[in-house]
Amino acid sequence: MNWKLIFQLSLFGLIMAFATISLIPEHFEFIFWIVIFIFCAWVIAKRAGSKYFLHGFLLSIANSVWITIAHSIFCLTYMNHHPDMSPDKMNMPLSLRDHPREVMLIMAPIFGIIFGVFQGLFAFIASKIVKSDAVKAGA
DSSP: OHHHHHHHHHHHHHHHHHHHHHTTGGGHHHHHHHHHHHHHHHHHHHOOOHHHHHHHHHHHHHHHHHHHHHHHHHHHHHHHHHHHGGTTTTTTOEEEEEEEHHHHHHHHHHHHHHHHHHHHHHHHHHHHHHOOOHHHHHH
């Protein structure tokens, strides 16, 4: 497992964590994430050597940690720029509607796992298309 690679690629998640607080509009965020997913999948396919899906999955888990920390710290600013993410709009139980930080802490692992599956699949597919540096070194 290449932990250095996972950490380095997770810095895109850290950048996006802060950029999505107030800079990137909610309806354009997915475009940035798709580009990041594709780039990270390509890098994982080139550098990981093996366990491509697991690298992608763990990368998204790391990203969800960065995002949760940043969005929790700047919760009010984030909610002002992302009204659809408020607990009221997400049909949360009444007991959680006044606690958006807690909702973020509950939802973060779920989103991390879901997007981890996608990032893992992107990395796995990229590994079938892109020649790994490890393969080139062995040839």
